[in-house]
Amino acid sequence: MGENKKPTDDQKVETQIPGEKLGAAPKQSTATAVKNQQAKEFNGIDEHRNPAESTLPINAAKPDTTAVQDLFAAIGIGFWKTKKKAASSSEKNANAFDTAQADTARLDKDFIQTASNDNLEESVKAEGVVQAPVQKIFKRKLIVIPLIILISFLGYRLYAFITEPRPPSEDVVATYSGKNLTKEDLLTYIKSRGYKEEQHGLCTKHGLDHRKCDQTEECETHPIDSMESYRQIIKMIAVQQIVDNWAKEKGITQKDEVKHGLKHLVEEVSLDKLVDKVHQDQLAPDKIDKWEVQKYYDANKATYQDKPINEVEGEIRNILTAEKEKSFFPEYIEKLKKNAGLTVNYDILRVEDPTEMELRKNEALFTIHGKPFTLGTFQEEFKELSPETQAKFAGFAAKKSLIDQLIAKELLLEESGDEPAEKESSKEIETMKSQYLSQLLHKEEIEEKMGEISDEVAMKVYEEKQNALVEPAKAQISLIRVDQGPSEAEKTRARQKIDEAQQKLASGTDFAAIAREYSSDSSAATGGEVKNWLHDTERLDPLLRKTIFTLQPDELSGVFEYKGGYYIVKLRQKEDKKQRPFEEVKEQLKKALLDEKHHKREADLEAELLTKAQLVIYDSSLKTLLKEERKTPI
Known part of the structure; x- marks a missing residue:
């Protein structure tokens, strides 16, 4: 019992920290204390400090941003820079704390280990403090963004209303060359051209006799009664x-x-x-x-x-x-x-x-x-x-x-x-x-004033569009078709018939003879020969493209089902796609370029004439007319 025992770790701590009672809560490390104090001062949560004792003047609480800047900040937009201010006393204290913190880093690792647990708790608290303003900003965005969209829309409508030209009187739909075009003028022109009669469809109640139709019936609503149609007709009248x-x-x-x-x-x-x-x-x-x-x-x-x-x-x-x-x-x-x-x-x-x-x-x-x-x-x-x-x-x-x-x-x-x-x-x-x-x-x-399209211009377009000026692969086929019929029994018999034809073809029987005997297609009389070339383009059904253009000349396809019938196809001839030479397409290119130039010149001339005539179309009058003609609200 008199032996000298080595002190335990707890005893070492007691020796190093005199005055601390056994079992009492350990004091915070210097680093932890500094951090806690700094966090409190930064977040303004020091419960024991009297607000009157604050070293900052009241004017310091004034923000450096305007209300508009705050609005943009709320939605995450910032394109200004705040002015730099002289460091306040609190900022100086923060710097002092930073220096003290750096000094405490040299403390014994036992104290640092103890402090780490405290730091974890403090960081969790600090994170909660940071998350609060982020959530507020997000809520502001949910309110402000729709508000800005609504204000923009209303502003656009208000701008359109303010800038929309006003007719000299309610019955005027357009003015040009110093003349007024009235609603009656427009309707008379439409009637004289028979536009509405041309747009008539078959009435479900009265057939083609539209004299019995009521204005509210669907067949009496014409495509001509639309804002765009009215504008186009007004332009025609003006021109x-x-x-x-x-x-x-x-x-x-x-x-x-x-x-x-x-x-x-x-x-x-x-x-x-x-x-x-x-x-x-x-x-x-x-x-x-x-x-x-x-x-x-x-x-x-x-x-x-x-x-x-x-x-x-x-x-x-x-x-x-x-x-x-x-x-x-x-x-x-x-x-x-x-x-x-x-x-x-x-x-x-x-x-x-x-x-x-x-x-x-x-x-x-x-x-x-x-x-x-x-x-x-x-x-x-x-x-x-x-x-x-x-x-x-x-x-x-x-x-x-x-x-x-x-x-x-x-x-x-x-x-x-x-x-x-x-x-x-x-x-x-x-x-x-x-x-x-x-x-x-x-x-x-x-x-x-059109002039001609030169060979040089046509050649330039040919070189630019060369990939499109290609003749696709094409094929000539013979076929055997057996109709399936409407019932399952007929479909079964049709399958047996086409299988029988296929067996005879496999044994070497002539395709034309089998087509005449078995095929129900109109080509049966000519031994199944289809005279026209089939081109490998998107216009041809994908099933036929795949079936036909994977065959070689004189090769037969298997039996396949297509649009109510069973088929067997024989490829008679096939030509691969090829580049069309310039001389072959030259005149075609010139005509296309001349047509394009012609249409552009027509549009330019019309625009020039309408601008010179100072054509103004009054949408407000057209909307009223459209409502009257349709008998329904716009």
Whole structure:
């Protein structure tokens, strides 16, 4: 018992730290104490310190950022730099603490080990303190980001509302060249062009008779009734007016050839009106006499069998009208000729010498009621024909036929008189004149300035697009098809039949003979040969592409199923894909480039004309019109 024992580790600690009772909580290390004090001062959580004793002035709490900067900071955006301030006393104390902390690092490792447990607890607390503002920032983002989006959207709508042009009155949809286009003008134009009738589909209730349809029915809602369609139609109306103004400014309508062309347009309208009038008066189905209907019914009883006449009367009237129309106009023209005092001198058409033709240009080819149609007039009409048409009427007999057509035209025009053309001039004739003038503007401003595409330009495009100018692989095949039929039993029999054909082919029987015997395809008569080439492109079904283009010439495919049938295919011939030479595609490339240039020039010319006319479209008026036409809210 008197032996000297070595002190334990706990005894060593007691010896090194006098005044510490056994079992008492160990004091914090110097490093831990410094860290705790620093954390408290940094986070402002020193419970024992009197706020009045703070060494920092009250003004120091003022932030260095503006409210806007705080807003951007909340959503994680910072593009400013805060100003540097002089170090405060607390910052100086923090530096002092850092120095003390560095000194304590040299303490005995036993103390450091003890302190590490304390540091872990303090770091957990500090992390919680850091996480709190991060969560607040995240919540702010959830609020601020949608708010900014909403404000941006409302701002855009407000800007659009403020900047949108206002119409001079509620019924004006557009202005151009100092003129107003009203809702009524727009609807009248749409009606005159028949745009809505063209857009009609089959009504589920009334078929094609849309007179019985209500405005709220689906078939009465047309694609033409849309903002974009209205804008396009307004542009068409504006361009038409601009072209008319262009023609007047340049004196286009005073040129003889233009006057002649416009005269033909008026004549065309008059002839159309006359033909319509004749149809209504004499060729309508209801103009057929009842006895004619009965006579046709009696002669064709076998066709109508037991159907009563009242069931087929409408059909019979249409048949008799079509038959009557074939002979009506030739007979009608002959009747007009007898009443017109017509005289014709066909022999003058035999003159071919230009000098003699010039001398005799005032001689009459024919006269109607004493009014002459001269050789010179005929020459002018003939020159207006296309080169292809002129070639057709080059000989005497052909020119004689052409004279007969001119005589018929003049007789019909005389019969129609001036009144129908004058009535139509306000609408249809004016529209046709505008279209004719548009063609003249197009020719002068686009066609005559287009130029040609040179070989060099075409070659450059060829080199750029060379990979696309490739002729794909192609193949010619023969096939055997056996229809599967609608039932499973028929499908089973079809499979047995195609398997039997395949066995015979495997034994060496001629493919053409088997195709004639077994195939239900239309090619069976020619031994299964499909005449057209099949090209290895995406247009060909993937199954067929894979089956056909993996075969070699004279090789047979296995049996495969495709679109309701069983097939066997034989590859007769195959050609690999190849690069198309420049000379082969040169003209095609030139045409494509010229078309592209043409379309661009058209668009540029239209934009130029509309800009010059200061076209303004009022969307607010169009929306109101659209709502009225659709009978539904926008």
